[in-house]
Amino acid sequence: MVSDRGYVEELADVEDDFDRWYVEVVRKAEMADDSPVRGTRIIRPYGFALWENIQRQLDDRIKATGVENAYFPLFIPKSMLEREAEHVEGFAPEVAWVTHGGNKKLEEPWAVRPTSEAIICPIYSRWVQSYRDLPILINQWSNVVRWEERPRAFLRTVEFLWQEGHTAHSSLDEAEERTLQMLEVYRDLCETELAIPVVPGLKSDSEKFAGALRTYTIEAMMGGKHWALQSATSHNLGDHFGRVFDIEFLDKQGERHFAFNTSWGLSTRIVGAVIMVHGDERGLKMPPRVAPTQAVIVPIWRKDNERADVEAAVERVRSSLGTDLRVKVDLRDDKTPGWKFNDWELKGVPVRIELGPRDIQNEQVMVVRRDTGEKQAVPMAELPGVLPTLLDEIQANMYESARKMLEEKSERVTDYARLKERAAGNEGFSYVYWCGSEECEDKVKAETHATIRCIPLEQPGESGPCIVCGTTSDTEVIFARAY
RNA sequence: CGGGGAGUGGCGCAGUCCGGUUAGCGCGCCGCGUUCGGGACGCGGAGGUCGGAGGUUCGAAUCCUCUCUCCCCGACCA
Incomplete structure (x- = not known):
């Protein structure tokens, strides 16, 4: 029910009980649902749509740096995973194993990939003989499994989705350059598309990726308890993997060298960051650039004769907005407008457009911002021009709020x-x-x-x-x- | 893996200590009508065998044993 606050009451208080708020908002906004399998979660269409938008933005950026997509297997033979000592040791506690195929016990167990260095590097070894074969620049979108305790939707689940880039180079300098280049891609993605300011930096040795020479990270500050979230990492693997997986090449002088590798990843965890950085007491707040729905039109009417007029006007407005913007019309007739307002606010849609008989009279619509709650009348004819600008403003304002929090905390x-x-x-x-x-x-x-x-x-x-x-x-x- | 809490219609809970009519309530859901500018209301209705297995008993949501799952707090992690 609705309280004096004028919005959803069933949501835990974002300040008092942030963890509970997170669990509730994820479920009520239909981002994710529990699964019958321990530690795993179902990503629902609304949550997946956000991931897909992030994915598209990141994929474009990755490709723009000359990287191609490919796909490597889910399984890694035990002996391969164990080649790099630090790497195995680091991941051992969280690897899931396949021991049987059908009714037959496997001679050699297969690891379900916790990350793919150990399957990709041996293949690179086959592809590389000469410096002319380098660099190899490959990315893959995949799922990985890490046997974690304490799952939390998006933040930590036993199975999660991500992209993992794996490159091989002829020099350490080039590998380092690539490592930092990809870190910058992640920083730009977070700040530009997700309105999340981050701090790029280097991990300490104890926190770095198992087997890496150096690990770079972007750290973001979440709302509520102001904890940090490692939002993406980029590793310079040196020639550790090149040596153990035998990625060897001849340089121009005919001398033998081991290749230098990098790997870098960003996962569905980032969806959790979007939720925790921007959310407030009313629910989610989607950054316009990646919001599954950027604007929702809510028709308002009382009598059936009004309904026909309003719905016709709504359709005119919607089509005037074209197809570049992600606009949704909420025609449900079993919900009241007030209910819809709360629902879309909970889901974090950046802009709500209200259209009722009074607006038709005035040839206008009421436009409400999710970030500030500000409401203004906009002439129908001007909406197509106003909306994109408004979305940009909201994006900028959300970034600025998050930046302020980071600075103040x-x-x-x-x-x-x-x-x-x-x-x-x-x-x-x-x-x-x-x-x-x-x-x-x-x-x-x-x-x-x-x-x-x-x-x-x-x-x-x-x-x-x-x-x-x-x-x-x-x-x-x-x-x-x-x- | 250690400590704490909880499993009862889709969701949130009451009932459990002190076994005993047809297992309740709110929300949600279905139907009809009135409604609709910040989560509307009336009437009618559907839906659970009480996490699972075993046991005690004339009788178990309630007592006993085992087991599974989830949440919170710690040790480890994208």
Whole structure:
């Protein structure tokens, strides 16, 4: 029912109980549903439509850098997965195994891919003999399985969807360049399309990808508890995988070298980020550029004779908007307008267009923004011009709000007690100097549950005492709790 | 994997301690009518065997044993 607030009451309070709010909004907005299989979730059409829009934007950007799509198998023979020692060790606890085919026990078990380096690299080995065969630039859209405890829709599920790019290069410098290039692609995607500001940075050794030389990440700040979410990663694998999977080539001088690899991925987890960064007490708030529905038209009428006029006007308005915008008309006659308003707000549709008898009289529509709640009358004839601009404004405003949150909930901390206080109080990102030792990193983690999210690429260019041991360091890191 | 909580129509819950009529309630759903500018209302109706298995008993949602699942808090993670 509706309370004094004037909107859905059945949603947990976004400030008081953010985790519960998340679970509820995911379900009520029909983003995802529970599944009968432990740890997995069903992505419903509305949630999948968002993913598809993100996918399209990212796919275009990836291809624009010269990468092609391909597809490698879901299964990896045990011996292959085990070739790279650090890699296996890192993933061992979360690998699902196929031990039987039909009624027959397999001679060698197959791993269900937790990521595909171990199946892709051996193939690259076959394709590469000469420096002329490099670079190899391939991406695949796939599902992977990681046997996680504690599933949360989109954020952490046993099976999830993602893209994983895998490249091979003739030099470490070129691999590093590609690693950073893809990190930039992710940053641009998040900030431009999803209105999510991120902090690009390097992972500490303890947080990096199993088997990587270096892992870069973009970290975003979620709403509610201001925890961090690792939103995409890009790894420079050095020649570790080239060596163990024997990706060898002859250079111009006829000398033998191992190839240098990169891999980089962004998953359906990002959908969780969109939900948590932008959502509010009324529900979701979709960034216009990727919103499954950018505007919804709600007809309003009382009597049947009004209905015919209104629905005709609605159709005129809808067709005047063309096909470039994703516009939906809500013709349901078993729901009242008020019910629909709440429903579309819960689903986060950026713009609502109300059209009733009074509007027809005035040759106008009422236009309501989801981000600010602002309502204005717009002459019907002007709507096709106004709407795209309005969507751009909403996109910009949503980015700006998220940026403000990131700024306001980030603090440079020099006092260890303050760091603890901030972690305990869900106060966001703490920027601190760190000496680089794992002991100091672990101590903070053990005492505050905050981890090093990244070493931001943008450094202050000064030095200061390590937050734990006091050793002078010029490395600043972000400590925060993370999903 | 450790600690805590919970499984009862689609959803949210009551009933369980102290076994005993046809297992209730709100929302939702179906039909009809009145409604419709911020989650409308009336009347009529459908739908559960109480997570699962076993046991105790004349009788089990309720007691006992085993088991599965989900949620929250910790250890590990895109």
